[in-house]
Amino acid sequence: xxxxxxxxxxxxxxxxxxxxxxxxxxxxxxxxxxxxxxxxxxxxxxxxxxxxxxxxxxxxxxxxxxxxxxxxxxxxxxxxxxxxxxxxxxxxxxxxxxxxxxxxxxxxxx
Amino acid sequence: xxxxxxxxxxxxxxxxxxxxxxxxxxxxxxxxxxxxxxxxxxxxxxxxxxxxxxxxxxxxxxxxxxxxxxxxxxxxxxxxxxxxxxxxxxxxxxxxxxxxxxxxxxxxxxxxxxxxxxxxxxx
Numbered sequence: 001x002x003x004x005x006x007x008x009x010x011x012x013x014x015x016x017x018x019x020x021x022x023x024x025x026x027x028x029x030x031x032x033x034x035x036x037x038x039x040x041x042x043x044x045x046x047x048x049x050x051x052x053x054x055x056x057x058x059x060x061x062x063x064x065x066x067x068x069x070x071x072x073x074x075x076x077x078x079x080x081x082x083x084x085x086x087x088x089x090x091x092x093x094x095x096x097x098x099x100x101x102x103x104x105x106x107x108x109x110x
Numbered sequence: 111x112x113x114x115x116x117x118x119x120x121x122x123x124x125x126x127x128x129x130x131x132x133x134x135x136x137x138x139x140x141x142x143x144x145x146x147x148x149x150x151x152x153x154x155x156x157x158x159x160x161x162x163x164x165x166x167x168x169x170x171x172x173x174x175x176x177x178x179x180x181x182x183x184x185x186x187x188x189x190x191x192x193x194x195x196x197x198x199x200x201x202x203x204x205x206x207x208x209x210x211x212x213x214x215x216x217x218x219x220x221x222x223x224x225x226x227x228x229x230x231x232x233x
Contacts, residue, residue, distance in 0.1 A: 043203050043224035100153045
């Protein structure tokens with residue numbers, strides 16, 4: 001069973017607009033949620049995280065929102081830039097391990 | 111800071127041979143390292159947790175005798191794929207958890223630092 005789900009395999013947005021990447025989870029014991037950016041044939045690069053006791057964390061163009069009651073988190077990128085084009089993985093920490101979603105491929109068109 | 115390297119970055123081997131992949135934390139100590147495998151368009155799947163000075167903990171369904179893990183120092187973990195077969199072809203990624211020795215202070219907590227990955231192709 002998939003504990004972390006990213007239901008949109010791909011997303012395409014125009015440069016300058018907002019990108020919203022979604023993630024759902026099933027395990028209420030997860031205590032931290034992280035977003036990673038990944039290019040083909042490279043390892044994931046950490047972007048931003050949020051503790052389960054918070055509902056928002058912001059860093060520059062990136063904001064992560066957590067809705068615990070809905071077991072849902074989202075990553076907002078605004079304004080989106082062509083260099084943001086990559087696969088974005090949502091990950092949740094539980095029992096000192098990370099569980100990853102399948103990723104969403106973001107394409108930002110100039 | 112907080113850089114993790116992997117070597118080799120890609121390897122091609124014949125079926126039946128063994129391949130060793132190294133994972134190093136370059137500027138911090140990592141008591142715990144993790145090994146993941148990623149198939150095309152799939153998620154990163156945790157294979158095992160590597161603990162310095164003790165036996166690795168394998169995830170369900172991962173053969174410990176096939177994927178040998180050694181974590182002999184605080185900065186190095188190795189994964190050996192023994193008697194490799196074509197179905198072992200995949201992208202292997204390691205990560206390391208900072209023990210807190212790097213001196214870096216994170217406004218946003220990062221659980222693990224990832225290496226660049228190793229592409230294994232078994233012919």
